[in-house]
Amino acid sequence: MKICVSSLNKEKNAKMDQHFGRCPYFSIFDTETNAFEFLENAGVTANQGAGIAAGQQVIDEKVGVVITGSLGPNAMRVLHGGNIETYTCQGGSIEEVINLFQEGKLERLESAGPAHSGMGHK
Amino acid sequence: MKIAVLSGKGGTGKTTVSTNLAKAMGWQYIDCDVEEPNGFIFLNPKIIETREVTIPVPIIDEEKCINCNKCAQICQFNALAGTNTGIIFFEKLCHGCGACTLVCPVDAIKEEGRVIGKIDIGKSENISCIRGLLDVGEPMAPPIIKELKKLIDEKPTVIDCSPGSSCSVVAAIEGTDYAVLVTEPTEFGLHDLKIAVELVKTMKIPFGIIINRADEENDLIVRYCKEEEINLLGRIPFDRKVAVLYSNGKLLVEDKAYRKEFEELGRKILGVKACNSLL
Numbered sequence: 001m002k003i004c005v006s007s008l009n010k011e012k013n014a015k016m017d018q019h020f021g022r023c024p025y026f027s028i029f030d031t032e033t034n035a036f037e038f039l040e041n042a043g044v045t046a047n048q049g050a051g052i053a054a055g056q057q058v059i060d061e062k063v064g065v066v067i068t069g070s071l072g073p074n075a076m077r078v079l080h081g082g083n084i085e086t087y088t089c090q091g092g093s094i095e096e097v098i099n100l101f102q103e104g105k106l107e108r109l110e111s112a113g114p115a116h117s118g119m120g121h122k
Numbered sequence: 123m124k125i126a127v128l129s130g131k132g133g134t135g136k137t138t139v140s141t142n143l144a145k146a147m148g149w150q151y152i153d154c155d156v157e158e159p160n161g162f163i164f165l166n167p168k169i170i171e172t173r174e175v176t177i178p179v180p181i182i183d184e185e186k187c188i189n190c191n192k193c194a195q196i197c198q199f200n201a202l203a204g205t206n207t208g209i210i211f212f213e214k215l216c217h218g219c220g221a222c223t224l225v226c227p228v229d230a231i232k233e234e235g236r237v238i239g240k241i242d243i244g245k246s247e248n249i250s251c252i253r254g255l256l257d258v259g260e261p262m263a264p265p266i267i268k269e270l271k272k273l274i275d276e277k278p279t280v281i282d283c284s285p286g287s288s289c290s291v292v293a294a295i296e297g298t299d300y301a302v303l304v305t306e307p308t309e310f311g312l313h314d315l316k317i318a319v320e321l322v323k324t325m326k327i328p329f330g331i332i333i334n335r336a337d338e339e340n341d342l343i344v345r346y347c348k349e350e351e352i353n354l355l356g357r358i359p360f361d362r363k364v365a366v367l368y369s370n371g372k373l374l375v376e377d378k379a380y381r382k383e384f385e386e387l388g389r390k391i392l393g394v395k396a397c398n399s400l401l
Contacts, residue, residue: 048199048200048215049201049212050200052201052212055203056194056200056204059203059204059206074212077203077210077212078205078210081203081205081207081208081210082205083205083206
């Protein structure tokens, strides 16, 4: 299974980003191969619908779990439409976040936060 | 002839200038500030007809859809997402371009009109008055503005634009013969005026400036107009009488002296317009 974490940079020691739609990178960890992959988020450059573009990208990557801070309503609809499980985490490095998830210490994210909360976010 | 009234900065007096000009000259009035049209407060027209404005949005037939995701891939506005459980459509993001319908290989997409607002057509004594009204929560004003502009005939028409210099303003001033830029003698007024000037110059629309709430002879706008050799059409003084009329929802042309001023202004606009068309 592939686990995707919204990230501020493209390495496993990078910090998790609290935003999903406009986070700069996605860190994708494959539990079968224990390998990391880092992708630029297509949502960053979207004029509108960043969360939707980001969600679509994650679906296309065949991810099973998304871990982030909060999700906007549109991103939530897309991810859940793609049968992706969503979890929330307070923060930490990508590696720490993935460990917490595997230890079953993260909470499910079932309700959307406010729309556009990542706009203007650097 | 189409005359656009815009400003850059909000609250400088676009509607004051547009409504009074229309009334003084007997010109048709069109309120293209569809997010908050307020010209009808002053013109108080009797509304004769109301029309809905729609944009075409995709309706996906799930029986026919093969989940190829081509529609989601072509959408430039992220209004469609392809998921395992089918295509998800976000109507507020759809610009109604029709690309999804074109690329669908199995004809699973049909277009249907989605109402985003309305147009009111009315009459206020001698002049016809039209306004667009975008529904609350709708993000796109240009489709309504474009519909409004289809209603303009050969008669002289004043187009009251929204503030700023965004898509809504571009849609409103496109194809107009002359632009009146209304500003106020403040730093903010000048700053945003410069952006509006850049816009009308880029769109090659001849223009002139009106200073509202003018209280000194040689203010920063007057100096700017001199430096840039821009035609200063007129000044509306910072006058208590204006404020009182406005606060009562009345037009300034109800006052004889102001009616003369606006008639003068109207003639001036017709004059510069005529000169421009000779160039």
